[in-house]
Amino acid sequence: MRIASVGCDRQGFPALLRFLETFPEYRMDVTAVPCLGTVHESMMLHILEDGYQLLLLAGCPLDSCFNQKGSEFAFRKAQRVNALLTEAGIPKRVACAFVTADKIGEIKRVLESIVSGQKGEEP
Amino acid sequence: MKKVLWLYEGEDNVPLPQIQAVEEKIGVHVEVRSLGEDFSSENLEQVLILGSSFSWHRERLLEFALQRSINPLQVRFFPWQEVQRIFPTTASKLLEHFLVETLKRRESYPAQVVKLLPERKVLVLPRLEKALQEVFSRFGIPVYSPQPPFLVERDGVNFVLSGESFHEKVGSVVLFPEWQEEPPLRIPMEVEETGRILPLARFRNLLSQKKFREKTVVFVVSPQSHSLKDWEEVFALARDLSRSQKAKIWVLAEEIMVAAPQFERLYRETRSEGALFEKTKISTIVLQPTLDMQGLWVEFETERDRYHQRFRADWVVYVPKRSPLPFGASSWWRGDAPIEVFFDLENPNLPRFSTSLQGVFIASQFDEEYFLELAQTVDTYLTQGKIAVSDCTSVEEEKCVLCLTCLRTCPWKAIEIEGKSKRKRAHINWEQCHLCGICMAFCPASAIGVNSLYPEDFFMITTTGSGEK
């Protein structure tokens, strides 16, 4: 499945790139934003419209976001978008991974859980 | 026409073939030079700088631009190494694409660079230490610390302090409050009497004397003391007590500090030893002495699931909250919004000494090299000042609906409402804006635009080609 990912410049984006190095089996399209708080609902949906099944948001740990609440905002927005998508019955999702630049296992975990979850959905 | 530089450093491998290809394609000459060279002789006003690495190298380049007052928007990066590794097949195509894009569209960045240098004077509040003064004088920075009452107002990057006798303009303010330690929660008399509640420092001494086998120990960490030392100690104590003496450990805090890299590990270890971490509002914790006065009933509500906890603790240890003794300037306001200035945290998210208010520094210790460090920080701030690029954020006047959302959501209190009656519009103050773009995300009328310091066509770059897992 096609995955797009957005990372914040402080932690998320470096982590994403490092992740792609260490796990070459994953291919995803990466973009950077100054802070995850920049990502808003319509932006997420636009990205999903570009034919991705999954949008992965990677940002600083919730309680140590440089902009204090950026990651949290993004997280809440993502939840809202997911709610909308489920409501509308669209099989696309937005996932969040809160990472530090050197801790990329989280990304893998999130991706795997999502993938397995979707497998579960399909009978 | 503008000059285009590709600056490399150390053993960057410069993608010469691609660059040449592009040069031919759109007829631009790209000079490839080392960052180490001496550019002092040249005029770099209109230069477009390209860099090959995205990680630490980027900071160096930005610094480079900053010192030569080059519009940061003219500095663009392409993570050549990374992209090569990740997309080996498409890398060069991507790079060419990037070059063409940036070189083609560079005219679209009006390079209006305003260099705002703060006054080379410092105001120290509430009172001035002799030692500090002479440290500052070493840096040739005059220091003021007039007698109250006087008013401190922000004026651009400077602060104007005006009393009835004097009127000064200073570039920076150093707050030196005397910190008082007090328990983060109200401790009733009868609880005090049990002697089972004590600050971290006293508990330290207790460790050798008392046994904690199978005992319940509660650590209460006040929100005002995110000091890394305290946290580290709490983590360590919690871990060791539960490991060596099988003690039952609770750590109650409003935020659990895991930001610093090694803390991640500490935290996980401590958890694995069986210590319980709970986020809760400290002020809502209720303490009661047990009948035998040999322990305390601890009552609180977990933040996660609002679950009401009540258990018996043998020891309650609190990390005292450190609040400044009130003095003239103990609260700072922008408009009518108070600004959080007084937190003595070595929060890794913020640079040392600095507060959320640009140019205001805060210090807590009283020793020589600490002063020195502080003075250096202030000095660098005063000498480099801040580059304000006027078109980095923009509020589209005709779109803004004055919903005040940005005002409420901006984490840096950088936004205020300007203008009269119907012409009122949100305005972003450069001195405080950190370009986080949160306001942009929230603005319901999408009136706020943030062209950040990073290439916004990045998405396009990395998406081409590489789709499938």
Add this chain to the structure above:
Amino acid sequence: MSFLESVLQRGIFAVTAEVGPPKGTERSVIEKKCLQLRDYVDAVNITDNQTAIVRLSSFASCLIARECGVEPVMQMVCRDRNRIALQSDFLGACALGIENFLCLTGDHQSMGNHPQAKNVFDIDSVQLLGILNDMKEKKIFQCGETLKGEVKAFLGAGENPFADPIEFRVYRLAKKVSAGARFVQTQAVFDVEMFARFMEEVRKMGLHEKTHILAGVIPVKSPQALRYMQNEVPGLSIPASLLERMEKAPDPREEGVQICVEIIEKLKTIEGVRGVHIMAIAWESIVPEIVQRSNLYPRPRKEVG
């Protein structure tokens, strides 16, 4: 089965009249009117604060009427009570043996003597019919909970064939019927042709089989009264010819009665009209005469006990 229902079942041309309770507590007023009407009508409508003027409650008046040996038709309007009160009153009335109910929306309070009042209109007449019908047939409240005990009720509705949009009226009637109206009392008929056209529509839809339609008539005392009705009462169509006739007439009262009787005669001939509803407002004393002259007398006897 209520007496009115039985009369209509037996296919006898039914006669009902209207009694307005007093603006006070003297029950004698109601008793007097009822005794006048007793032998000449099959049932008496007791109005529920008509034109939003506060009066002795319809419920109480119905009981008084029964004591006088007249079968009451309890009117219920949605203006003053919400679904809770209406349902409870309905239960109470059933418990006390009132069997005929006429569900109306009710005049707006701004017409009455308490224009500042807050109206309820929680539900409208059609919904009320539906609710009461469910309580009768399915033994459930509007919320779906079940109720205990016998509910003997003969539900009716009002309808005005003369109000706009005319062509929609018959469909509204159909709605009421499907909601559970077993009998219908129409607005007063003066323009018989128009009413006939309406009935045609009704027959087309076969409503006259599903429900018993009682045409309303009003005996008028004077040309002034008639003109007043023409101007003030909304949704009344009064042909100019009638007005002339009243004005020309030497004895308006007599003329009024005459007109009323003629109208009733005409109505008898229209297929699907099962009876008349004589609304002699503040002139109940005339009803017996009208009934006799339009030879609807004697009325069938109530089986005693």
Add this chain to the structure above:
Amino acid sequence: MIVGERKPVTEIIDNLKGYRKVLVLACGTCVTVCMSGGEKEAQELASLLRLKGFQAQAQTVERQCEKEFNLQLQTGICACEAVVSLACGIGVQVLADCFPRVPVFPGLNTTFMGAPVEQGIWEERCSGCGECLVHLFGNVCPITRCAKSLLNGPCGGSRGGKCEVKPERDCAWQLIYDRMKSQGKLESLLEVQPPKNWSFSRYGGQRKMIREDVKL
């Protein structure tokens, strides 16, 4: 300002059955400020609809309750098969009046007239009863904020300053009492409030204001 909530997406999609080209029309005033029907939300809904296979476009009108503003969209609206209006009920109706032939669907449930109490929380403050009495109640409107609209409250259910109907809701009369107490005007709460005149309110039917002097 007028506060609305977005209808469930499923409901909107059901309404749009049988249409392909859809215009999602935001309103740039109240509903933008309460973050339910502004440009952002319109974009959002549009892309959701696109994901569901509609040809959805999003546009914004300054105020949908103004004919003139709507009429500027003539071409855009006539080009599409159906319109989802994210304006309040007023806007939807005015829009429909302007383009009687185009099917217009509400995308919002207009909930109340209220104010933002803090970021992301809006509360009802006025129910437009047509005869304002707040000054009698320490400027807390009991008609709106008391579940029973008591003018001589509080009722027996007020517990801990909260309403018995919804425990998370403040008891309006608690607020009134506190306010009046702080103003030292408690005695004015002692006088019995007469029954309110509701004829100025909706209960008198649709309301209308006419200013002869400013009419054309």
